[in-house]
Amino acid sequence: MIEKKEINRVLSKVIYPGFSKSIVDFNFVTDIKIEENRITINLDIPSASTAIAKQLKEEIVKRLSTSFNLEVVLYIKQPKMPRETSSNGRNVLPNIQNFVMVSSGKGGVGKSTTTVNIAIALAQQGKRVGLLDADIYGPNIPRMMGIADIQPIFLGKTIKPIDAHGIKVMSIGSLVERGASLIWKGAMVTQAIEQMLEDIKWGDLDVLLFDMPPGTGDAQLALAQNLPVTAGVCVTTPQKVALDDTIRSMDMFKNLKIPIAGIVENMSGFICPDNGKEYNIFGKGTTQPLIKAYSTQLLGEVPIEPAIREGGDSGQPIISIAPDCETAKRYKSIAEKLWDYLLEINKNGGVSNEEIQPTIF
Numbered sequence: 001m002i003e004k005k006e007i008n009r010v011l012s013k014v015i016y017p018g019f020s021k022s023i024v025d026f027n028f029v030t031d032i033k034i035e036e037n038r039i040t041i042n043l044d045i046p047s048a049s050t051a052i053a054k055q056l057k058e059e060i061v062k063r064l065s066t067s068f069n070l071e072v073v074l075y076i077k078q079p080k081m082p083r084e085t086s087s088n089g090r091n092v093l094p095n096i097q098n099f100v101m102v103s104s105g106k107g108g109v110g111k112s113t114t115t116v117n118i119a120i121a122l123a124q125q126g127k128r129v130g131l132l133d134a135d136i137y138g139p140n141i142p143r144m145m146g147i148a149d150i151q152p153i154f155l156g157k158t159i160k161p162i163d164a165h166g167i168k169v170m171s172i173g174s175l176v177e178r179g180a181s182l183i184w185k186g187a188m189v190t191q192a193i194e195q196m197l198e199d200i201k202w203g204d205l206d207v208l209l210f211d212m213p214p215g216t217g218d219a220q221l222a223l224a225q226n227l228p229v230t231a232g233v234c235v236t237t238p239q240k241v242a243l244d245d246t247i248r249s250m251d252m253f254k255n256l257k258i259p260i261a262g263i264v265e266n267m268s269g270f271i272c273p274d275n276g277k278e279y280n281i282f283g284k285g286t287t288q289p290l291i292k293a294y295s296t297q298l299l300g301e302v303p304i305e306p307a308i309r310e311g312g313d314s315g316q317p318i319i320s321i322a323p324d325c326e327t328a329k330r331y332k333s334i335a336e337k338l339w340d341y342l343l344e345i346n347k348n349g350g351v352s353n354e355e356i357q358p359t360i361f
């Protein structure tokens with residue numbers, strides 16, 4: 001009788017398409033059953049792509065059937081592909097499974113820092129991730145991702161996103177002259193967003209995150225009009241003034257009919273590296289009443305930590321260079337909660353692509 005261990009060893013050679021880790025390393029293999037003359041394998045992958053499922057099927061069957069002389073039954077569970085749900089039903093980027101708009105009422109609360117770290121956390125969990133810096137007033141994603149000096153590659157009229165820390169990135173900061181953003185007015189903002197959506201060639205993605213400009217203006221509206229935004233995330237700090245702005249952000253999501261995935265409370269407490277004591281500099285837990293009022297959830301609390309700022313300044317996000325530290329764990333948990341929310345949203349409105357159809361070989 002074959003042992004699970006042996007099957008696992010074979011499956012751990014199957015690299016998940018687009019990544020350098022195997023389906024076993026990503027914990028995508030959820031069950032292995034061995035019967036007399038049959039192996040049954042269950043996979044749960046984050047991609048809705050039929051091409052990826054097909055590629056995995058072929059490789060798994062090939063590897064297993066050369067190693068063992070048994071029938072292979074393979075179940076691949078995939079998320080539902082969302083239906084086009086934006087108010088006017090448009091989706092100018094049909095190869096992308098989910099769109100997440102990250103907003104904040106005001107600048108400086110750590111929106112970009114949070115977005116970068118969540119995006120990389122999602123990629124570490126096996127999702128194909130894109131990040132679009134749409135913050136026309138302060139596009140600082142290139143610096144935070146360490147790609148400030150890299151020029152984007154133009155292929156004719158289209159632009160190739162830049163690969164960094166396991167995700168695809170493009171920033172309006174890489175596309176306009178430095179300082180030009182200061183003079184942008186309403187119609188130009190809308191036009192710039194639409195142009196970017198049209199011109200950047202992302203390829204297939206499981207999720208594209210948008211780092212939005214602070215506030216509730218034209219950029220948010222332009223995005224919602226051109227894409228079925230799957231969910232919105234609000235980043236705030238626990239200060240009272242930041243919370244007032246957060247309310248405006250939440251109302252904007254509601255008005256644009258964007259489901260709210262939750263709130264990230266950033267700079268929530270400070271753990272002193274000298275004595276390990278926690279200090280609540282801006283307060284803590286002050287988002288609770290808001291969460292209740294909007295029937296949403298707290299995605300997570302991220303403390304103030306010097307290493308987070310240093311990671312941003314040096315282009316080496318903390319989740320990338322210290323994936324096991326406490327703050328990185330917070331970002332990972334936020335990413336998991338966000339992903340679960342996206343699955344939930346798609347389950348209730350999505351179109352089934354290929355749901356647990358067994359393939360028998």
Ligand SMILES: Nc1ncnc2c1ncn2[C@@H]1O[C@H](COP(=O)(O)OP(=O)(O)O)[C@@H](O)[C@H]1O
Nearest residue numbers: 107108109110111112113303304305308309312
């Ligand atoms: N949790 C945190 N701990 C320490 N510094 C942080 C934290 N979050 C953000 N920062 C720092 O605060 C500053 C503002 O963050 P940023 O992400 O640029 O904000 P926003 O995009 O909302 O304007 C940056 O210098 C960043 O490194």
Ligand SMILES: [Mg+2]
Nearest residue numbers: 111112135138
């Ligand atoms: Mg920012």
